[in-house]
Amino acid sequence: MKQIKPLRGLVAAVMVSLSAAIPAKAESLADTMVAAYRHSALIEQNRAVLRAADEDVAGAVATLRPVLQWVASYADSKSRGETRSRRSSISLSAQFLLYDWGRTQLAIDAAKEQVLATRQALVGVEQQVLYDAASAYFQVREAQEQVALQQNSVRLVGQERQAAKDRFDVGEITVTDVALADAQLAASRATLASAQGQLEVARENYLAATGRKPANLSSPPPLPKLPANVDAARSVGQRNHPSILQAQRAAAAAELGVAAAAAERRPSLSADASVGYGRQPRSSLGGEYDNRAEASVGVTMNQTIYSGGRLSSAHRKAMANRDEARSSLLNTSRLVSQEVGTAWANIQVARAQIGSINEQISAAQQAYDGVREEAQLGARTTLDVLDAEQSLLEARADKITAESNLQLAHYQLLAAMGLLTVEHLKLGIQTYDPSQYYNAVRNAPSTSKQGESLDRVLRAIGKSN
Incomplete structure (x- = not known):
């Protein structure tokens, strides 16, 4: 047994070395989006808003059901002639709406439309969360590439500065050329510090979007396929x-609101019943008490004839809300069309920029190589070399930014078309089912089997007490 311990130590050392040699798994754009979807408190907030809207349907449905309540009372009275009496009672009463000429059903239908509208609002939040994740991902990658570019620039300018010093030592150039190289090196270091600062900012944005700091981000996936043209994308x-689907549901709910406001003028028919037990004096002078059981049943119909203008005002307000919802739908449609057009234009601009920048880089590289060779022959100054190198550096930095803008613009277009969702992107994770909670509460369960089903739903989403 004593010989096994060294063997175990050797095996452990080999395993540690092997695990250290295995590179960390690269984090893809899909991984970033999945992390953001699971981490987002904004999505959780709007899921709770949706569940509250589901409960509005349950509340409207409950209006059609009986209301049962118990009532207990006690009274102690004393007259001027020192006669004192005590009365007490306990009863169980029920009220039930028999018919209200469609008012309650309109309220139920309006609540259902609001649920559907709130579901679309949740989809919009999901799109925003995924877009923010993509933006954070591309920002980090762009910042990392900019830092690498600036680090290489500092190295090259440092070499140029050393070459200028060597040439100054042999008397080929003046101290002015060395000072120019020193200034350019300091400027490159300042630019590197700025790029490193931007990388830290991008990492913080990534942390806020996903709940974790970026590690080893992989290269972006192939760009999403675009529609044939901008009109197809708008369609x-x-x-x-x-946002459009939400506005459509909100407009439908507003139409039902107008009908419900008009229905407030109609009568309502209700029934009530009660059964109880009471104890009171036999006569007004007090004395002995009677204990008696009591029961009653009745039907009531009522209708508002005059309300001081309240019902008319409510009806006009409902019509104004309907007009607002219609205008909001039209405006939302125009905004979506604008967003699609803007994203499409951004894609085209980024593509054109990349093509031109590639030509610029090719020419700047050729110019830099030529100027550097000429400087070695004494035909160019150190300043010429530094200027050519700076032009090449700026072109490469512009390409990094343009490529990042092109990639992000594609996801901006997906969001504008309403396709930046977990399902469309095929992220392969389980999504929130908004109908599960709705189906559990739509019939206003209390302590029935439906109530037990609701408890299971709440436990599944981690919201039970």
């Missing part, structure tokens, strides 16, 4: 964008 956006 997709008009059909799928959650």
Whole structure:
């Protein structure tokens, strides 16, 4: 047994060395989006808003059910002639709405439309969370590339500065050329510090979006496939964008609100019943008490004839809300069309920029190489070399930014078309089912089997007490 311990130590050392040699798994754009979707408190907040809207349906449905309540009372009275009496009673009463000429059903239908609108609002929040994650991902990658570029620039300018010093030592150039190289080196270091600062900012944005700091980000996936043209993209956006679908449901709910306000003028028919037990004096002078059981049943119909203008005002307000909802739908449709057009233009601009920048880099590289060779022959100054190198550096930095803008613009277009969702991106994770909670509460369960089903739903989403 004593010989096994050294063997175990050797095996452990080998395992540690092997694990250290295995590179960390690269984090893809899909991984970033999944992390953001699971981490987002904003999504959780809007899921709770949706569950509250589901409960509005349950509340409207409950209006059609009986209301049962118990009532207990006690009274102690004393007259001027020193006669004292005590009365007490306990009863169980029930009230039930028999018919209200459609008012309650309109309220139920309006609440259902609001649920559907709130579901679309949740989809819109999901799109925003995924877009923010993509933006954070591309910002980090761009910042990392800019830092690498600036680090290489500092190295090259340092070499140029050393070459200038060597040439100054042999009397080929003046101290002015060395000072120019020193200034350019200091400027490159300052630019590197700025790039490193931007990288830290991008990492913080990534942390806020996903709940963790970026580690080893992999290269972006192939760009999403685009529609044939901008008009086709606009057509997709008009059909799928959650803001438009939400506005459509809100407009439908507002139409039902107008009908419900008009229905407030109609009568309502209700029934009530009670059963109880009471104890009171036999006569007004007090004395002995009677204990008696009591029961009653009745039907009531009522209708508002005059309300001081309240019902008319409510009806006009409902019509104004309907007009607002219609205008909001039109405005939302126009905004979505604008967002699609803007994203499409950003893609085209970024593509054109990359093409031109590639030509610029090629020419700047050729110019830098030529100026450097000429400087070695004494035909160019150190300043010429530094200027050529700076032009090449700026072109490469511009390309990094343009490529990042092109990638992000594609996801901006997906969001504008309403396609930046977990399902469309095929992220392969389980999503929130908004119908699960709705189906559990839509019939206003209390302590029935439906109530037990609701408890299971709440436990599944981690919201039970």
